Amino acid sequence: MKFLHLVWAGIWRKKGRAILTLLSIVNAFLIFGLLQGLKTGIDNVAQGTEANVLMVFSRVSQIEGLPMGHGSQIRTVGGVEAVTPMLIFTSTYRTPTQFVPAIAVNVDEYVAVYPESKPTEAQLVAMRQTRNGAIVGANMARNYGWKVGDTVPLRSMFWMNLDTGSTWPVKIVGILPKGGPGMMVNYEYVDEGRTQQKGTTSFFLLKTKDAKQAGAIASRVDALFANSPYETRTITPRQMAQSQLKQIGDIGLVINAIVGAIFFALLFSVGAVMAQQMRERIPELAVLKTLGFTDGGVLALVVAETLIFCVFSAGIGLGIAELLFPLIREAIGFRAAAGPILFAGFGFAVALALIAGLPPAIRAMRLQIVDALAGR
Incomplete structure (x- = not known):
């Protein structure tokens, strides 16, 4: 926790880029929350009879x-x-x-x-x-x-x-x-x-x-x-609901396909941003090692930046989705709710952070001080 201010400063090192990346993650998790909440509501229609x-x-x-x-x-x-x-x-x-x-x-x-x-x-x-x-x-x-x-x-x-x-x-x-x-x-x-x-x-x-x-x-x-x-x-009314849903296709499959495509694109986006950020900070990371940070400490620092940033952005997106669920209920006539979907969303955020953040973090851990300060 004592290095939290250092992690937070690293996240907002390039404010313009950080804001754009944050908006892309927020948008992705907002869509994830809304679609999964809608799917949960549809399932409840079929089961709540x-x-x-x-x-x-x-x-x-x-x-x-x-x-x-x-x-x-x-x-x-x-x-x-x-x-x-x-x-x-x-x-x-x-x-x-x-x-x-x-x-x-x-x-x-x-x-x-x-x-x-x-x-x-x-x-x-x-x-x-x-x-x-x-x-x-x-x-x-x-x-x-x-x-x-x-x-x-x-x-x-x-x-x-x-x-x-x-x-x-x-x-x-x-x-x-x-x-x-x-x-x-x-x-x-x-x-x-x-x-x-x-x-x-x-x-x-x-x-x-x-x-x-x-x-x-x-x-x-x-x-x-x-x-x-x-x-x-x-x-039964349950069979009736299921029959009607089948007439418009496999809702779950469509929603999962959309969510998968969104996260696949987001993975490349966040990964590219983290890789670029690490390349720009090679001299800074070398200075940290010179001041006594261990290889594991640098690894943890870079991973923590990605993790906090992704979870923070995902929390905003999922929170907006939760606020919109009452309006959705009035529009479509049945209850759409997040429930366990919120926890799944944070799980996806952690997975995204680890997949996108580990490669540049490992590179930072293996960084040689002499080569980094020499510009090599």
Whole structure:
């Protein structure tokens, strides 16, 4: 620690070059943090689902509606505890970029399938009594400045209103303190008001009594509607998420390839800077040896400069990424978080420092005082 000031002075010996190198490392680790955080968020979408919940949608297409009559038949399947229809009601608010991820449900049936959503009894009563009622998550209410009692005009991306075109006024009757879905509105309100596909739902969610029997129950549900005009496919929400991700390619492979290319280029950049810096400091290093620094001491000094510089720069980049994650969550609709990625990032920074810094450090260790001071 007593030589820290000497190491720090060596880092900033050429301020212009040091700043440019710092910015390149910060940028690389910022991209690393954002991409890996995004990958973690995508993985969480696929994994953060209940094992005893199944999704029933049309075998023809995931955007093809199912008749509401399917719900009563699904309830007759052994092992099914609760069933709820879910109609996709994604909308925008004020501007086309302000998305509102909403679903139209029977709120009592939804709570039976997802009791962890935890609306209060007062909120449930308000939803039953308010035809255009809506319950929103706390984050969305805070972002848009909504409060209980507000009437919010939404522009549905899928459904036209018989009376008001694409605009659907909904009244906020409850706010879930722990988030929950973006917004829940009454299914009857949307179904009665829309101009097309009345009496259908986007899909059904069903809760099984025993998660271990989910596969068998899914097969029985699909067999129930086999050879009918509305055949079904029943899978878990986790399988659904994984299927959708596969449609856009191997996200992990793409992200790892991008990160690998960035660090490969960064390795050459930092290595070249350290080599140039060592060549410029040959006389200084020779003086240090003359003053009593051992070969190992000079080696440690040069490695410490590279290590501190890379870790410091990486910390800035990863810190900026961590600050941006809340904004990313609002933009993409699911949680992107660093978590262990931060530790992996610092590990990469140490590896970068050692790979880029060891060759010039070894050369400095082997430096002969006479040759260095003679300019050879």
